[in-house]
Amino acid sequence: MLWEVEVVLENKKAARDPVGETIKRDLLAKKGYDMVSNVRSGQYLRINIEAKNEANAKDIVEKMCNELRIFNPVTQTLTILNVKIS
Amino acid sequence: MSIKIAVIEFPASNCDLDALHVLNNVLNIEASLVWHNHFKEKDYDGVVLPGGFAFGDYLRAGIIAAHSPAIDEARIMLKDGRPILGICNGFQILTEAQFLPGALLRNESLKFVCKWVNLKVENNKTAFTNRLNVADVIDIPIAHGEGRYFTDQLKELIDNDQIVFRYTDEKGFITNDSNPNGSMDNIAGVCNLEGNCLGLMPHPERASEAIISPKGSTHGKLIFDSMIDFIKRRSK
Numbered sequence: 358m359l360w361e362v363e364v365v366l367e368n369k370k371a372a373r374d375p376v377g378e379t380i381k382r383d384l385l386a387k388k389g390y391d392m393v394s395n396v397r398s399g400q401y402l403r404i405n406i407e408a409k410n411e412a413n414a415k416d417i418v419e420k421m422c423n424e425l426r427i428f429n430p431v432t433q434t435l436t437i438l439n440v441k442i443s
Numbered sequence: 444m445s446i447k448i449a450v451i452e453f454p455a456s457n458c459d460l461d462a463l464h465v466l467n468n469v470l471n472i473e474a475s476l477v478w479h480n481h482f483k484e485k486d487y488d489g490v491v492l493p494g495g496f497a498f499g500d501y502l503r504a505g506i507i508a509a510h511s512p513a514i515d516e517a518r519i520m521l522k523d524g525r526p527i528l529g530i531c532n533g534f535q536i537l538t539e540a541q542f543l544p545g546a547l548l549r550n551e552s553l554k555f556v557c558k559w560v561n562l563k564v565e566n567n568k569t570a571f572t573n574r575l576n577v578a579d580v581i582d583i584p585i586a587h588g589e590g591r592y593f594t595d596q597l598k599e600l601i602d603n604d605q606i607v608f609r610y611t612d613e614k615g616f617i618t619n620d621s622n623p624n625g626s627m628d629n630i631a632g633v634c635n636l637e638g639n640c641l642g643l644m645p646h647p648e649r650a651s652e653a654i655i656s657p658k659g660s661t662h663g664k665l666i667f668d669s670m671i672d673f674i675k676r677r678s679k
Contacts, residue, residue, distance in 0.1 A: 368548070372593050373625070374555050400502075426506060431546045432593055433474065 360406050361415035361443040362391035365436045366428045402427070411440050413419055444673050448474040449487045453508045458494035458530065461490035462648040469651050470667055479513040488674045489526040490517055492533030494586070494646060495632075501620025502549060504589045506533030514540045521566075524677065527568040527640040531587055534632070535643030543633055543642045544605070555588040559657060560623055561632050561647060563611040566604050569638035570673035574665045580615045581662035583645040585623055590644040592626035592633070600633060608632035608643055623641050639673075641666075 368374045376398035385393045408414035415437055422428055427436040448466055452459045459476055466474035474491075477511055484490075498507035508514070514536070517527055521542055529537040537543045564572055566578040575581070600606055608631040611662055614619045617629045624644075632643030650663030 371595065372548060375549065375551050375625075377548065379553060425510065428503065429503060429506070429539065429543075429546050431538075431595060432548060 358408065358410070359435045360408050360411065360440055361401045362406060362414055362418045362440050363401050363438040364402040364404060364418060364427075365400070365438055366433050367397055367436070368432055372425065385443040401402055405443050415440050445489050446472055446489075446565045446671060447484060448472055448489045448491060448670075449477045450474055450491045450493055451479050451482055451513050452476050452493075452621045453479045453495070453497035453511065453513075455497055456493050458493035458646065458648060461646075462530065465648045465651045465664070465667060467525065469672060472671060477513075481514050484515040484516040484525075487520075487525075488678075490505070490528070490531040491527065492509060492517075492519060492527070492536050492614070493648075494531030495666050497532055497536060499555040500532075500589070502537065504532060505537075505539040505561070508532075508536045509540035510623060510644045511571070514666055518542070521635070521640055524637065524639050526673055528571060528666070529640075529642040530646055530648065531585075531590075531644055534644055535542075537640065537642040542640050543631075543635060544596055544600060545592055545633060547589050547644070548593050549589050550587070550591055550593040550623075555585040555586070556623045557591070558623070559583070559584045560645065561611050561613050561615070561621065561630075563615045564607070565609055566607045569632075569641055569669075569671045570609055571641040571666050572607060573672055574669040578615060580611060580613065581650075581663055581665070582656065582658055583647060583650040584658045585645045585677060587624070587644055590624040590626065591645075591658045592630040594630075596626060597628060600630075603636055605633050605636065606630055607634050607641055628645055645674070646661075
């Protein structure tokens with residue numbers, strides 16, 4: 358069965374994110390959205406994958422992201438947002 | 444002995460010919476440009492990973508190149524003590540391949556920074572700094588968008604003397620104004636524990652001839668000279 362797995366890569370909190378800071382400071386706050394307290398940017402991957410079931414699809418994606426350093430554990434975190442039938 | 448150095452060429456390397464020129468024509472060393480899929484470590488005494496945008500910097504600068512066969516070959520050189528120099532994108536590749544600790548993030552300014560800077564030598568016991576003295580201040584240019592050094596092991600790096608260069612002012616003082624990219628602790632270059640692998644964001648190959656240096660200095664050449672001296676001493 359074909360699954361779709363959505364993955365987000367983000368910088369860890371200890372690593373400053375000037376992209377998110379600039380969106381908040383130079384765009385949102387200047388245009389009146391001062392209720393926004395923080396913005397963090399990241400990368401988004403949508404992966405289509407053949408797997409036995411949802412858990413298997415998630416396992417494979419986690420394994421390959423770790424093994425091949427799709428995310429850099431020194432600076433980033435990896436979050437699987439969603440797994441659904443493709 | 445005839446010293447052989449490989450300059451590895453990845454798709455979208457763009458400082459490869461500059462490094463090759465300095466080795467061949469300034470140092471009179473037998474250096475070759477080697478395509479990353481063709482590189483065989485047994486033929487070389489040392490290797491340079493040049494600057495550029497290997498594999499378009501896709502995903503993250505250096506990560507795709509870090510999985511190249513050239514890096515598997517270079518890992519053998521790393522273990523047997525031969526010198527490995529990563530310049531700019533080469534430094535990014537070496538951190539992604541885990542030859543060196545830390546990572547290079549997007550510049551704090553979000554701008555590509557291209558200018559001459561001052562570096563203070565922090566460690567002259569590496570394969571690339573034996574011709575320099577600790578606390579020397581050298582002139583060298585940078586040209587990068589992703590050079591903000593980050594590590595979660597800063598104390599270990601300091602304790603192990605792995606910080607080789609820091610960005611400073613002309614007098615060698617570590618200041619915020621002299622930090623061009625927001626690097627942690629003004630770090631511009633780090634080495635492995637053994638000192639045979641160095642990564643730095645600045646470009647020594649662009650600072651090796653007086654004619655292209657605003658102050659007429661050739662400080663970058665000392666890094667290549669050190670590498671060659673190291674190879675000669677190893678072979679004795």
